[in-house]
Amino acid sequence: MDLQFQGGEASAEERGALDRLLATQAPRRDLVLPALHAVHDAVGWLSPAGIDEIGRRLDVAPAEVFGVATFYAMFSTTPRPRRVTYVCEDIACTGGAHLTLDPSTDAHAVLPSPCLGLCDHAPARLELDGGRYVGPMARTSTLRGDHLLANVGTTAYGDLVAYRAAGGYRALARSFEVGPAAVVQMVSDWGLVGRGGAAFPTGRKWAAVAAQPTFPHYVVCNADESEPGTFKDRVLLEDDPFAIIEAMTIAGFATGAAQGYLYLRGEYPLAAERLENAFRLARSAGLLGQDIEGSGFSFDIDLRVGAGAYICGEETAIFNSIEGYRGEPRNKPPFPVDAGLFAKPTVVNNVETLACIPHIVLGDARETKLYCLSGAVASPGVYEAPLTVTLRELIESAGGVREGSTLKAVLLGGAAGAFAGPDDLDVEMSFTALRDAGLSLGSGVVMVIDETVDLGAFLARIADFFVDESCGQCVPCRVGTVRQQEAVARLRSGGDALHELALLRDVGVAMRDASICGLGQTAYNAIESAITRIGMFTKGAR
Amino acid sequence: MSEVTLVDAPRRRIECTVDDRPVRVGEGDTILGACNREGIDTPTLCWGDTLTPKNACRVCVVEVEGSRALVPACSRKVEPGMVVRTDTPRVRHARKLVLELLGSSVDLSTTPRVDEWYDRYEADPTRFGEVARTVAQPAKVDNDLYVRDYAKCILCYKCVDACGDQWQGTFAIAVAGRGFASHISTEYDVPLPESACVYCGNCIEVCPTGALSFKVEFDKRADGTWAEDRQQVTDTICPYCGVGCTLSLTVQDNQIVRVGSPHDSSVTHGNLCIKGRFGWAHVAR
DSSP: OOOOOOSOOOOHHHHHHHHHHHTSSOOOGGGHHHHHHHHHHHHSSOOHHHHHHHHHHHTOOHHHHHHHHTTOTTOOSSOOOSEEEEEEOSHHHHTTOOOOOOOOBTTEEEEEESOOSOGGGSSOEEEEETTEEEEOOOOOOEEEOSSTTTTTTSSGGGOHHHHHHTTTTHHHHHHHHHOHHHHHHHHHHHTOBOTTTTOOBHHHHHHHHHTOSSSOEEEEEEEOOOSTTOOHHHHHHHHOHHHHHHHHHHHHHHHTEEEEEEEEOTTOHHHHHHHHHHHHHHHHTTSSBSSGGGSSOOBEEEEEEOOSOGGGGSTTHHHHHHHTSOOOOOOSSSOTTTSOGGGSOEEEEEHHHHHHHHHHHHTOOOOEEEEEEEESBSSOEEEEEETTOBHHHHHHHTTSBOTTOOEEEEEESGGGSEEEOGGGTTOBOSHHHHHHTTOOOTTTEEEEEETTSOHHHHHHHHHHHHHHHOOSOSHHHHHHHHHHHHHHHHHHTTOOHHHHHHHHHHHHHHHHHHOSSHHHHHTTHHHHHHHHHHOTTOTTTO | OOOOOOOOOOOOEEEEEETTEEEEEETTOBHHHHHHHTTOOOOOSSOOTTSOOOOOSOTTEEEETTOSSOEETTTOBOOTTOEEESSSHHHHHHHHHHHHHHHHHSOOTTSTTHHHHHHHTTOOGGGGOTTOOOOOOOOBOOSSSEEEOGGGOOOOSHHHHHHTTTTTOOOOOEEESOGGGOEEEOGGGOOGGGSSOOOOOHHHHHOSSSSEEEHHHHHHHHHTOOOGGGEEEEEEEOSSSTTOOEEEEEEETTEEEEEEOOTTOTTTTTOOOHHHHHTTHHHHO
């Protein structure tokens, strides 16, 4: 292409970062995101000269690289120090209360962030230096479970021998014995459904991709865990990365894919480090790469790191992000199993979904789920429990409501979820029981809200979240989330409840009906349930 | 504008139902195509007859039996046996809200037909109050040829697609930012003369709201002398090179005020270069 570059001469640091990235791989459009990270990590921000240099190396117009760079919240296109502390301003950490930030200095930026996925360490902060993880080092939360969480809290994350000693890679060997079709059948028969929030049958996805005559096929692990209040996938990736690598390999074997991508949210740098290390160990042990364990099957995984965009966890936005475009969702159909990543048949699975796979293949899978307990409970953390557990039992297992507090409501499923009231505590925490109760399991968020929380502020934060995270592509969501935010603000300051509630409902229904993707379609859920289930803003409205 | 006519291989016919009427369309046709064939007028903004549907504005949504959410008529292909409804309460509500959300945030004063649609869907863009956030901003007048008035931009992506991979291959503009702050931008938001823009004006050709306009039109609108009732469109052939692009000259008071090209022209598909689009100052002298 005959592209023009006028942003100036890149610095030695900027050029060096790109030299290192491109030393081992040919320039391709889908390296835009890694290239942006490389330059950003090196100098702390993306200068016009740095963006031009990326465009020049990858043959992409600077306007497009700029468009991609400005899509992501963690990238700065104005000068910023390399050292950054993100302070969570989201519901689990602040309850919606206004956040007071430490002052930034010339050497150290302090920035607000949506949910950091550290709700078990609330109030959460995350410190990065040139993109690398600095802190918090102390990890003190409760991680309780003996099945999906069996390796969590051990040293298996950095030790392939320990992982294998604990039974790791037996499932892959078993898969090679029984063959791809039998593996797909096992997953279908077991009835596994996706644990990212949508609860779609995993076996159906796998069977559809396996049957596609078009090649290559791809496996994408969706580790863009960004639903406020969700941190289970982070725990799995930080403490049991080999399990996810093994599961992706099994998925590749079962569906005829030779290449996988693990798309990790940018807010999980510790998981990124541990995954990179695990990939390296698995490759040198012949568990990734050509002819794995003499099976004739070849498979490898690329790690792709996001840069602050909730929307990239949407199953088609993740493709655009990986391919080096703005992380905007695609219209469906075509569905990922028909035309997904690089327009090829693609399986997209959530981390926890994949964590179930080795157990299913080995025939020892139990019907458990990871629940993320946060907010006003005594011991926030990830709790593994049978899907038959009740909300009350889950809260009790986390030590109950924090001492001296009274439970006011529980947010289930995150910002896209719904509020349960004190009368709902005996509901069974399964996909179907919650759906029947008008609630939603979503990604497993159980955020307990006590009387110290100003629910109006809490809802306002949820409304802010959707404004911040809407990609901006379609009108119902781009403008609807803003109108929702404005109406919630007016309700909080005593606006005409009848008028505002009708407005919220009108906008909410249009977002649900007419938005391109699940973000807009669910942006009204939590606010609607607060109004209808726990009576928010309805005083004087009836 | 007439539909682009291309001679294709014969296509399989597909039967579907639109508003309880049986309709036969060619395989690959969209719901919008089926609606047009039946004379069902469907509002569209981001759809363009020379571009791949972006389905971003959502004003054309319809109800399809078996689909949880509404679907965009402009991009969704008809499937055998599909049951489509274009005027249900859900459809009317969504279209009304899309129009209200756009009308409350963007200046639609030069968007064709929008008042008619407001009436049809009983849309009231003022209902969000005077404090509703808008994209109001000063027009970008940074060159003598055309103006970018992004207070009128609905983010249909058509200019980006026309500038980029679908027609011009210049890639001078892209969508930057995110959410409500998304906007059409050159690299680093530099003025057009410092950007990669080659002034083909193909972005103006596809802009559905008048956010992009010839400087002449912008100035005439500003001083109140823009008068469509005194305008005439005349087709001619561009005198500059051997390609022979058809030019559609809009003339007011014996002055060229706008240059386009027919979208069904097999030579241009509505696209021109800087000479055809803007090289007419000598005619007026």
